[in-house]
Amino acid sequence: MKLQTKLISAFIVIILFIGISQALILENKIQSTFQNYLEQYNVGFMDRMKTRLELYYEETGSWENVQELYFSTSTGLMGQGNGMMRGMSGNGMTMALSNADLVLLDKNGMVIADTAGTRIGENNSGLSGKKQDIIIDGKRKGTLILYQKAWQNLEKEFLRSANLAVMISSMIASIMAVLFAFWIAKRITIPLKSLVRGAKRTAEGGKWETVSINTKDEFHELGEAFNDMAQKLAKNEEVRQTLVADVAHELRTPLAILQGKLESIQEGAIESSEKVVLELTDEVYRLNRLVSDLQQLSLAEAGQLPLHLKPVHIKDLVERICSNLQWNADEKEITLLFDSIPADCLLELDPDRITQVIVNLVGNALRHAPEAGIVEVSLQKEADAIYLRVSDNGPGIPEDILPFIFDRFYKHDRSRSRNSGGTGLGLSIAKGFVEAHGGTLTVKSEINKGTVFTVSLLKK
Incomplete structure (x- = not known):
């Protein structure tokens, strides 16, 4: 399965899970909130009715005509039969109940008033619901019961509408999220496809081409x-x-x-x-x-060159090498200068490897210096390193040649014979030996002014 398909599938599963979970949670929350609202409304109405009934009993001393005045639905009825709203004016009070019935029992447990009008005369002392005793002068004169009924059509319709709105909004959000998932998956996989194509071209040995990814990530x-x-x-x-x-x-x-x-x-x-x-x-x-x-x-x-390090006086090493090469300088009447090397410069290095480095550099300088020219070996000491320089006043190296002079078998002068020109490995080996000591070998050159090779070695 491709990455794009995996991403899209994962996004869809997550979105559907979130959408369904959100719809169920909201549905339960709406139902619970609506139920609490109805119960609080009915309980509040029951408290107000209890107060009115207590006043009525105190004024009349009996429950006569209480059904007609406070519980009857023969007049002022609104929404009869659906339990949502009933209203009637009685002694200046409007009665309204939602999804419930009020039942009034006398002190003997007999039903004397009922908003539904179906229980009058029955003994309903075991009627379930919220109960409040009506106390007059410390004596119980009756009991008011709030009887919750099943939800009727209007309440159910309200919940269905709310749940439908939640489902529709969840579906719309899911569709938008899925479209976004396709877009983001495509954005992610397009750069990867470019990289895959580039990797295949490289693996097949084809011509190298730049992989262009126009993002900032x-x-x-x-x-x-x-x-x-x-x-x-x-x-x-x-x-x-x-x-x-x-x-x-x-x-x-x-x-x-x-x-x-x-x-x-x-x-x-x-x-x-x-x-x-x-x-x-x-x-x-x-x-x-x-x-x-x-x-x-x-x-x-490869970083595996064995080095036999020991303390070496650079002055003695340079003097010995230059003395051995003096005959080569004398043949071309070249002045070989090396007397300015300080005597107190002591370094930990492999004398054989560094000797080969200096021989290669001085030999190259003598080879390229003109007759009666000058080759100088100098040394500069600093706090953390020394810089050994081999310079000549020869024709110099062209700027376009400088980046390649340390490459294997590279020969600046292709016209030189094998006997005079060597294999073209001298500078490559010198650079490798210097780097094995943790140093660097660099070159600077100007046409018709000469060339300077610099060996930098860190002090231990």
Whole structure:
């Protein structure tokens, strides 16, 4: 069952339950209220009648003619037979009863007056109903009984009309609520359908498209999160395909060289000389280095790179690395500056990993700096971190290239040979090693002014 059907069904069940419950409650409430109203009205009339009868007995000393004066319905009758209203003028009093009869008993329990006129002369001492004794000079002279009867046509019609109004209003409210349920269910499911379509397209490997949800609620946030996820998945897929192609390319060349030379040796086309063996060994080393670099990079990106941390003086580390690379700077007559590193900078880090980072950065700077150029390694200390910068005054990196220089196998200068250009993993590995230490590696560059790589490491 679809979500829209579930929502509509749930709304309808709830609405019907509320409507029926409300109708029953209102029906019982109206009936109870109406019954209480009638009883209070009749009891009030009974009290007034009792007062009039007491005055009458005090004046006359008997109950003679009481039926004709106060209980007879032969004149002034209104609604005879339905019990709703009876009226008659007697001694200036209008008598009106609703759904009840008044019966007057003498002191012996004999009926001497009855609004219905059917019980006179009977002994009705056991008549049920509300009773009030008529006391004159401390003696009981009679008993007034209010006898409730079943509801007549007019009372029933009133209740039927009230209940019908309640049912009609409940039905109208239920219909409107059901229509609203259809509308709100549609509003809820339309964004979900868009997300489902987008998820299916993504799962099928189709072209990524933006899911548009024009609301200002959680569905809009969900749509934005889905778009972000789909975009990242598309980029990751593109990176994966590029990675596979680059790895295949990097592996294909040394393998082709190895295969070609080994086949030539087998066929006797070339001799297995020391020079040929060394060339083959170089290609094996290249393959081994490529596989090792990929393994280290994968561990770093997965957060599983093993680090052997220990206190290291940055000055000693930088001086040792730069001294080893000095010959490369001398070949291009480049000035390699590293004397401004403070001696009191001690950090907890893996010296082998950070050494590889600095070697990659300084090596890249020396490779791109012009002849007679300048490469400088500097360090800035702050309260919670240090910033190691490697700068050169080379041609710089174009702005559209900067976002990609830390990608795997990315080479800014595609014209460089494999022997001079490397595999394109150096900066990716450097960034991974720095992040494994909890730091960051960033770059800034300006065309014809140079490039600055900054390694930031937090102090422990």
